[in-house]
Amino acid sequence: MTMRCLQCDKEVLEQDAKFFLQVFMCAPCADVTEKARNRVRGEIESALAMLDATFRTAVTHKSLTFSMHQLITMGRVSILEEFARMEAQICRSHHQTKAHSSVTTRPGAPSVDGSSSSSSVKAVD
Numbered sequence: 001m002t003m004r005c006l007q008c009d010k011e012v013l014e015q016d017a018k019f020f021l022q023v024f025m026c027a028p029c030a031d032v033t034e035k036a037r038n039r040v041r042g043e044i045e046s047a048l049a050m051l052d053a054t055f056r057t058a059v060t061h062k063s064l065t066f067s068m069h070q071l072i073t074m075g076r077v078s079i080l081e082e083f084a085r086m087e088a089q090i091c092r093s094h095h096q097t098k099a100h101s102s103v104t105t106r107p108g109a110p111s112v113d114g115s116s117s118s119s120s121v122k123a124v125d
């Protein structure tokens with residue numbers, strides 16, 4: 001029995017059918033769908049980790065801008081806008097803190113003196 005891939009409409013033998021997310025597809029479509037889904041899922045998981053870090057920083061910098069009233073009354077877009085405002089405020093205060101602190105170099109940072117003791121002949125690859 002042949003069936004059609006729901007993504008590309010190509011005929012696919014039943015034994016070659018792939019089911020992903022409860023959807024029937026040909027193998028190439030199932031492969032790209034799974035890889036795309038996993039990639040997006042990974043990006044979202046990274047974003048969630050950054051979100052937690054932002055809230056942690058907000059609390060430790062006494063910069064949490066949300067109120068219980070806002071959480072009850074604000075819609076999705078307003079909540080996200082408030083989060084973006086809070087994040088920007090944290091970034092600004094972080095940059096101000098950095099500007100006031102003395103100049104430091106990261107441990108293990110590469111030297112940037114630009115000097116070179118080698119000859120004037122440069123390798124080109």
Ligand SMILES: [Zn+2]
Pocket residue numbers: 005006007008009010025026027028029030
């Ligand atoms: Zn397909």
